[in-house]
Amino acid sequence: MTSDKVVACIIGTRPEAIKMAPVISAMKESSAFRCVVVTTGQHRELLNQMLEKLDIQPDHHLDLMTEGQGLSDLFARMLPGLETVFAKERVDVVLAQGDTATTFCAALAAFHQKIPFGHIEAGLRTNDLLNPFPEEGYRQMVSRISRWNFAPTKSAADNLISEGVAPDRIHVTGNTGIDSLLKYAGKSPAKSLSGKRMILLTAHRRENFGEPIKAIFRAVKRVVERFDDVEVIYPVHPNPNVRELAKEMLGNHPRISLLAPLDYFQFIGAMKESTLILTDSGGIQEEAPALGKPVLVMRETTERPEAVQGGHALLVGMAESSIFYATENLLTNHKLLSAMSRSGFPFGDGNASGRILGVLLD
Numbered sequence: 167m168t169s170d171k172v173v174a175c176i177i178g179t180r181p182e183a184i185k186m187a188p189v190i191s192a193m194k195e196s197s198a199f200r201c202v203v204v205t206t207g208q209h210r211e212l213l214n215q216m217l218e219k220l221d222i223q224p225d226h227h228l229d230l231m232t233e234g235q236g237l238s239d240l241f242a243r244m245l246p247g248l249e250t251v252f253a254k255e256r257v258d259v260v261l262a263q264g265d266t267a268t269t270f271c272a273a274l275a276a277f278h279q280k281i282p283f284g285h286i287e288a289g290l291r292t293n294d295l296l297n298p299f300p301e302e303g304y305r306q307m308v309s310r311i312s313r314w315n316f317a318p319t320k321s322a323a324d325n326l327i328s329e330g331v332a333p334d335r336i337h338v339t340g341n342t343g344i345d346s347l348l349k350y351a352g353k354s355p356a357k358s359l360s361g362k363r364m365i366l367l368t369a370h371r372r373e374n375f376g377e378p379i380k381a382i383f384r385a386v387k388r389v390v391e392r393f394d395d396v397e398v399i400y401p402v403h404p405n406p407n408v409r410e411l412a413k414e415m416l417g418n419h420p421r422i423s424l425l426a427p428l429d430y431f432q433f434i435g436a437m438k439e440s441t442l443i444l445t446d447s448g449g450i451q452e453e454a455p456a457l458g459k460p461v462l463v464m465r466e467t468t469e470r471p472e473a474v475q476g477g478h479a480l481l482v483g484m485a486e487s488s489i490f491y492a493t494e495n496l497l498t499n500h501k502l503l504s505a506m507s508r509s510g511f512p513f514g515d516g517n518a519s520g521r522i523l524g525v526l527l528d
């Protein structure tokens with residue numbers, strides 16, 4: 167690649183901001199690239215807070231989110247919006263991360279313009295199109311039209327090979343989320359206030375809305391009732407489906423704290439302070455092993471088997487009893503707790519962004 171290539175980095179959500187940040191900052195330090203940051207504002211509130219904290223100033227805000235908008239509607243606005251920016255900035259390369267509508271639109275808009283697309287965090291699969299929905303479908307389709315598939319792990323690369331993606335389009339880089347985590351973990355202090363064992367809870371995935379999330383909340387309540395030396399910290403996602411129910415079911419317990427979403431630095435501090443993490447998040451399954459925190463994954467399947475295989479995580483499903491018993495077991499079985507509290511790096515060594523830039527420069 168010749169010098170000063172124009173690279174558009176497209177960001178739609180909070181986790182995309184966290185995982186694109188190290189790539190953007192590496193590009194800004196290099197004279198070989200001109201980096202154009204574009205936000206689509208899929209979840210504006212969390213995204214803006216995160217961009218500010220990570221010191222990312224977008225060059226273009228597409229600001230596409232409207233009340234009650236369906237996915238097709240979002241696509242109909244996002245595709246031309248992105249294409250206009252690509253033309254205006256004379257973009258040479260488009261990069262996006264993950265598996266959201268933004269990621270897929272960025273890949274498709276680039277494909278329509280014959281601009282090479284680089285997919286960060288390629289090859290994650292559950293092979294169940296409805297779980298997670300729509301992410302599994304989006305990430306599968308993105309892999310077909312990406313010039314560069316930046317797989318975080320060997321097993322993600324193997325998934326792509328088995329789908330017939332050409333090996334010269336696949337690069338195992340590690341996950342850029344680990345680059346961010348290692349950059350900021352030392353600056354995010356853990357400060358335990360209560361002296362109790364702390365469970366950090368996050369639950370917001372769409373597949374869990376309705377009965378599954380009620381089961382999660384009932385299990386959490388049973389855990390604090392069973393252990394009086396345990397407190398739960400829950401930064402609640404602003405989605406009203408989650409927020410109202412959390413208030414109703416968990417709001418009145420003295421050892422359950424419902425918080426507003428924490429900024430990334432505070433959240434890293436909370437992970438460090440925790441005894442264990444209960445989550446349905448993807449990124450937290452990657453971060454927790456690096457911090458030596460056991461994770462109980464409240465999903466039926468995971469596209470991140472590396473954490474389970476490495477003994478850092480257990481897939482506990484979404485039933486009240488399985489969540490409760492797995493948590494109880496971990497809180498009483500000290501051997502298991504200490505084995506799962508060993509830190510490890512199944513998702514990367516913190517140098518993924520450098521490898522991605524190296525491939526783009528090749």
Ligand SMILES: CC(=O)N[C@@H]1[C@@H](OP(=O)(O)OP(=O)(O)OC[C@H]2O[C@@H](n3ccc(=O)[nH]c3=O)[C@H](O)[C@@H]2O)O[C@H](CO)[C@@H](O)[C@@H]1O
Pocket residue numbers: 179180181182184263264265266269287290298301343368401426427428429430431433434446447448449450453
């Ligand atoms: C299907 C799936 O698995 N999709 C994933 C999904 O992301 P997710 O499930 O990881 O999303 P969240 O749980 O929202 O975010 C997690 C991040 O947020 C930080 N955090 C959390 C709570 C808080 O109060 N403050 C914070 O700062 C936390 O440390 C972590 O870094 O979309 C991404 C985008 O494309 C995909 O890449 C990714 O596969």
